[in-house]
Amino acid sequence: MVITRIQSFFIPRVPVSVEKTAGRDVNTPKPLVLAPSLHENRNGLVHPYPLDTLDTCTSIGQIKNPTHFCNLTKNKSSLVYSKSSTPTPNSPPKTAHNNSIDIGEHDAGTPLNIGSSCPAELLGAEPYSGLTNELKYFKCYFNSHLYVILINARSVLNKLPMLRALTVIYKPPVIVITESWCHSDILDDEISLDNYTHFRCDREGGKGGGCLMYFLNELTVSQLESSTLNMPETLWVNVHLNNVTALIGCSYRAPGTFSNYETQLINTLEQLTDLQYDHKILCGDFNLPEINWDIPTGPTKFDKFLDTLDILGWKQTVTTPTRGNNVLDLIFCHNISPLSTLVGSEFPGSDHKTVMCALPIPLSSNASHTSTSQQVIYRNYSKANWALVESMLRSSKWDEYFTTDDLSRALTIFYHNSNICLDAVIPLQTLKVSPHRKSFIKPKDRKKLKKLSTSYFKHHDFGTLGLILKTLSSITQAQDFRMRKEERIAVASPARAYALTEILRKRMNRKNHSISLLIDKGRLCTNSADICELFNKTFAGNYLKPSVQLLDIHPITKMAPTPLTPNQISTVQFTYADINQTIRTLKSSKGFGTDGISSYFYKYGGPDIPLLLLKIFTMSLETQTYPDIWKTTFIMPKHKSGSKTEVSNYRPINITPIASRIMERLVKNNLIKHMLSCNIISPNQHGFLKSRSCLTCHLDFFNFVTSSRDRRQLVLVIYFDISKAFDRVDHLLLTNKLNSLGIRDPLLGWLKSFLNNRSQIVKLGSATSKPSPITSGVVQGSVIGPLLFTLYINDICACFTHGKPFIFADDLKVAYTFQRDDLGNFENVVQKELDKMAAWSSLWNLQFNLNKCGWICFGAPSIDLKLTLQSANLTRLRNVVDLGLRYSSDLTFSEQVASQTRKSRMLLGCILRNFHDNEAKLILYKTCVRPLLEYCPFIISSTRTRDKLRMESIQRYFTSKLLGYDCKEDYISRCMILKLDPLWTRRLIINLIFFFKVLHKISFSGNRDIQFAQEGSYDLRNQTSTVTTHSFKSTLRENFFTVMYSKIWNSLPLDIRTCSSVTSFKRSLYRLLHSTDYINKLFTPRTNQALIYYST
Template identity: 40%
Template sequence: MTPNSFKTRVLLQDLTHHERSKLLVVSINARSLINKINYLKSIMIITKPSVVLITETWCKPTILDDTINIDNYTLFRTDRQNTSGGGTIIYTRSDLKACRFNNEQLDDTGDSTWVSIAIGHQKYLLVGCIYRPPNVDSIYDKNLSTLFFLASQQPHVSKLIGGDFNLPNIDWISPHTSQRFSKLIEMIEFSGWIQQVQIPTRGNNTLDLLFTINFNPTSVNVSSEFHNSDHKVVISTFNYQPTNNLNPNGLKKYKYRRYTNETWKHIEALIRCIRWDSYLTTGNIDTAISVFYSNLISCLDCIAPYVERVSDINSARSHIPKCLRRKLRHLRLRYYKHHDITALYNVFKIVENLDSAQLKYLLNMETTALNSINPISSMIKLFKSRLDSKSNKPPTLFITKDGIDDDPASISEQFSSYFSSCCSTEPGATANPISMMTSKCLSTVEFTSTNIKRAIATLKKSNDNGPDGIPASLMKYSGKDLPFLCLKLFNLSMDKGHYPAIWKTSFITPRFKSGSRNVIENYRPINTTSVLSRIMEKVIHKQLSSFLLSENLINPSQHGFMEKRSCATCHLKFFDYITLGRDKGFSTIVLYFDFSKAFDCVPHNLLLSKLHSHGIRNPLLSWFKSFLTGRRQIVRISSSYSKPVNVSREVVQGSVVGPLLFLPFINDVCQQFVHGKIFLFADDLKVAYLFPPTTNENTITKIIQKEIDDLSEWTKIWHLPLNVHKSGYISTGRRWNLSLHLCEVQIKPLSVVQDLGLRYTDSINFSEHVAFQASKARKSTGFIRKNFLDLHSKILLYTKCVRPILDYGCLHYSNCRRLDLMKIERIQRTFTKSLLGDYSTQTYRQRCDKLKLEPLWLRRLKLNLTLMYRLISGATYASTSQPILYTSTHNLRNKENTITIQRCRTQLRQSFITVRYATL
């Protein structure tokens, strides 16, 4: 079909013969949208429908949103993840207030997209686009009938579902159908849905359907077939009350500082010109803070004064140049006046030329990033900007107990109320006295210009103003004098044991966790704190962690938030213990516990008691008390801010020193386990038990249950609740059927464990991990290949964004099957072949050499040998059960670097890294 074909003329006439005040909904079966996107753009530019539902898009996650975006429309898409075909899209015109409606139950049907649209004051329409594949089984239809029922129960005033359902031989006027579809039809009618399409849409069957509740159409028309599709287009119109979803005047004024590359060139000279006499001579911390901030703000006012900007927030942002937008308006007017089909042809040509210009623009962006001062950072930033629309940004509509809320100010307040309600009551002191863990103490922190300079150097360049109005870039580019000025402020703060009040306010950004994105409870708070506070905390963090480690105050099982410790060291120590136990003939049982909102529920008075028992004394202890108490938080969503709310409990996760303070608080949880070996990464807890296979099951249950009860009692004393539903256990060697309970809830056995990003089964098999990482890497490589044009860009992004995915957990790949290792290697094999052409006659090793890439097997070998060296030299923290170095008393040459070769009974132990690599 060409833009000037007869069917196109019919489609255009049907789309334009309706009242402009009505809501125009168009349902299309596309059968590969990417090949017809320019045709669809041309049709929509001319006719401007309100909502477009598209099924069988055949889009994959690797296809960029920009490729199928249409100017003046908002895109909502759902793609099939692992198979081809299917896929749904909803386009909503930008003058409609719409957002994706996320619901776990509704999203269970893979080929469906759900959107909420405001159709009046506090009135919302739920729009669903569904594709039901042909020849599906009865289970699929049962799930589909459940979906219709669930959709009818949503809090929206009106509902609309459209799409291709592939339900042939049904008379929807008086539904008589076979037993095959009877239950589905009954549930649709029971839920109150009315099917509005009565004319066949493909052959003699009505396959493209439109269901509504409390939203009756004024007209329903079946037009001609869409471009190269055998399904006809369904066009329907509805009465609705337009909503002025933004500022009634369409204008929003706000002030901001305009930072450029030239902004920071003169900041050092400005700081030197300001008189600092009153600041340097005062001994009052509040006066020093006032003068310090007053001087820095005056510098910012000189180099980047506030600029008032007026934004027309009612107009949608267009990516089409102004001259072409004017020409498109003229062509659209020409068609409406004269029904000139050549107008569509000219629009089609403009859209095609825009695609060519877009490709040149994208290539130029890649070239600019590669030629920048920091090409790696620039390319990664570009990579993230081109990712699909799945982001952590909250939607504009939220479901609350009072219904649906779309007011940004109200949503910010509800987020603030929810975050502050998490364990909001400060409990009294514990009844149990806390014993001193050391006779030594740390009472203060030494600040020098050198360690302050190092802390500033670690800051990332950012022009975003913090809660105190100071961006990180100011601190980073202020020259040599600022560290000396900070030295005065930090010493005053520490000597007085006083944390300045201006630093106690944090911006909170909601970050999505899981579940429905429209439910406030499915978000966690991310803190943004003052940059000056973070600099001071970096110095404190280093000296505090050094003290805790030098005095052995942190349990060796803890691997979080400390130097030389990481997820990798926790995994290494854990699997060393498990494999050694299995080699000695023991059966193993591993318990996994999950603390519920651990960092948000730490009582400050109990934490300060723990710090005192770990040797922290005044004025540092007073500084920590001031740091923790009197804090306020403000939830920030786009340009909306909530009112400040006081926080009585929480270890601030956005701070530098906050997570480190959590370690002494949870440290004595290790004392609750006598028989079990504990492994900790911050609040992630697992406990391993070794038992002879002949041990009585009741005996094992009693031993483990006793320690679980002790853990439960400890959590009550220290007000750190466990999430019982996320706890579980695995058993290896012998499958134990244990009846274990946590808080009167039975702990379930697990077949697959996700432990700090590593997936493995109860037989310590990593095939699940390999499959997951390979799938994730495959999607990323596909995205890079399809959305980046320059060869060097693709290689750089592969090495920085894809290869780390394949490297994660590679120290355990020696225990993987050859088939799994080939699956990992195949990712790079396919990628190198795609870069050099599928018909390249070069071998894999030759392709790697040409592209300057190492084969993944060689890279793993080097990484694991490096780890062995770090273990031997003490450069990493991972004490193993067996000594790595040979300790013979014989006078051998180079005996200090001789590695012990362990004798193993099992293949599981033989494959462990310290055993296997000792024989290389």
């Protein structure tokens, strides 16, 4: 009988390193590595797992004829085998102090059932050791406890097969990964693991780095985003388990950055210590090889950091080298002592060893991901029989509805009959929505994997690992096949652009964004109902107090409003045709307001619905009553920016009933006609009005700036931000202003009813808050609200005599021109107008967000101005983000080009990696990527040539990737093959169309630089329909839209300049610009500018 050595997966004293032996042949017997029966942690605590209770988990092979036993005796250098006698029934039992363990006898003639098919990619370089044994040990020991696996991956994308295999077999509760090397154009679906929820933190502004954390779906987890825990490349996740709250963090520090990182780390540890969690764990690769964590001590520069750990009570539990001879991957714990910490083998493809840490937090035996699912009540409109709905609606009892004069009674009958029809044809259904990502593994494959995993643990056969990998590979191939099929179906559909965009949206769908945790004054809020109440309280705090609106405390409400126009509007004539047309423009959506009726019902419920609504709308206006059932709105919190755990970073969006939105749109259209016909709305206002947009605002503003700079004037621009602008509109002051604009009863009374006695309910999934009154504001999310706000601030322009204001909704900027030698007097003039602004805001109960107000000067980067607003100094801005456009004082717009190309490159990368069909990629590029490159094209046309080429490089790259690198065609030829226009050609076309619209007053513009030339007493040949050209002194002005495109317009053929409609102009322009002989003429005298883009 020969005793064969067997590699065990036991670990020695905690912490310990199970290392590979360099240069050893895989067939060479290796010494057994085992642990004492009691495991001690750094605090001397002993966990209750005697070694001999795990004999059933120790053998890798099949042990036969166990008539002899082997004792393992510990020597100074290693653990070796020694022969022992057969035990007798009277042999003393093993104690906790024994240094040996019986593993049984093996027949030399029978090979061990280890399995030569075990893949080296999964187990590491040595098939008989590595992560498999170590993970198996942790699963056997700590299957009922929470344990964390820390991996330095050095790119997680190419290691997903190993990660997926390990998670299928062992299901570790938490996987923490540093150096994920993910970036923003890598989709969450690309790095997802089945049955796991993951969170990520990618490195900004560079390659490499990054953190990634996976949690079993059985765990209740949520990401913590706090402005106080703002270390770079750091991720925090809350874990709630069995009434225990733990905060687990992951951080990566690049080598050589400790001097800057130390202060942030110390501040973070201090902040973490004060947070109300039961336990806190921080894992990661900190690159601190100079510290000896056994003591711990290190060079003098680490004294402050080490002292902070001691003072705050943080313990670092890893002392065995994790990379070479250095301890780089660390685990810091606060208020918790790990049961065990193991430094295992190197993760395949990485030079860092894997660290596993078991925590004394029991896993719930009955935990299930379904326990966290939410019930959603909905109607399946896709299978609705709308002909039946129409028939049932017509046969309902409507006699009392058409005869009653009571609005409330009419609404009750309308909703009663409507709901009866919907319930009969499209009954309400309940759907359980899990917050976790949908599994990509089908039930049949999941059952097979479970069977293989069970076989592996039962028979200890490593050959099953190869079968698991093979099964996972076939699952991935099947997933790719399904994706290809989905793309082919979408490409073949009539609305293929929409279908492919929906697929892209689905594939780009990041982890569930449901709000599961908020931090309010240091208190964690995790209950859905409590979160709703917290949002409700915060949003209600934005409104003015009712006492502010008393008539006797505000000067404006004491007097009759001063009429601003003799024209009046008192009513709106509702017609069947107008209501029907408005319904047709509704978007098909399953969403609904507090009345429970979605837009599907109004769009597809039949021709009787406009008639029924006509009765309600007419009664509502005549009685000056906005229905009470419409006054309660659902509030959906929408994240603005910053941490998602801070309630102040959300704004409320009102979900109003669809019927109310239809009526509001009809009222709004009539109000706008009245205001524009009376020239009441300021020409400086570009928001929420037909023919006005961000582009028209940018055009007027930059035309003013460039023309002023061309006259060698300095330009000062002051940017204002009104705090909670839409929420703090005073209802009485607004009513007073509407009266002064010629709005009379019953329309004025209806608008008063629309504003007053409203209430809100915050809704998150199936959870809701209590109703809360809305005491001010114009209802964000309503149709008529933006117009009411526009009218409320319409007279703000009267504050400026010397400055020229530009307004888009509540975004206001004012431009001043001055000469450098008149700086002193100019500063006084500006300050007086700022004082007028402060007085105006006080009068109308609006406050400025002074942190977002500031100024910039074009032409004098070193000038220093002392300007104040509401007694606060205005800061000088170096860069500005204005209505989606980024620029600085040099007006090169390089920041905007960099931003547009970056966003486009990220989205393009997502499309190229996640779609297989070339036609689908081409459609998505034209639908989703190219529009990002074409925002504000007249600004891009004025940029430097290198920036234009930078924009063009996105399409160059796309065409080369789509046709393959084997394609030897140049860029223009590739565009012709794919039927794409070069971006510079498209900008030329888009800008000329915009020029046509401004010239023909289709698009609004407040400047007069774009207009037809004054014709003389006679016409010269080809001079009809030309525009006025402008002289210039600077390159900045020469390249600007109004100057450049005036020349281009005049060079167009006469038949194009005289087109009568946008459609005919666009058609003729396309035909012309696809004639290459004409390109150079458009750029005269710079004939080489167009040719630059023909390079490959």
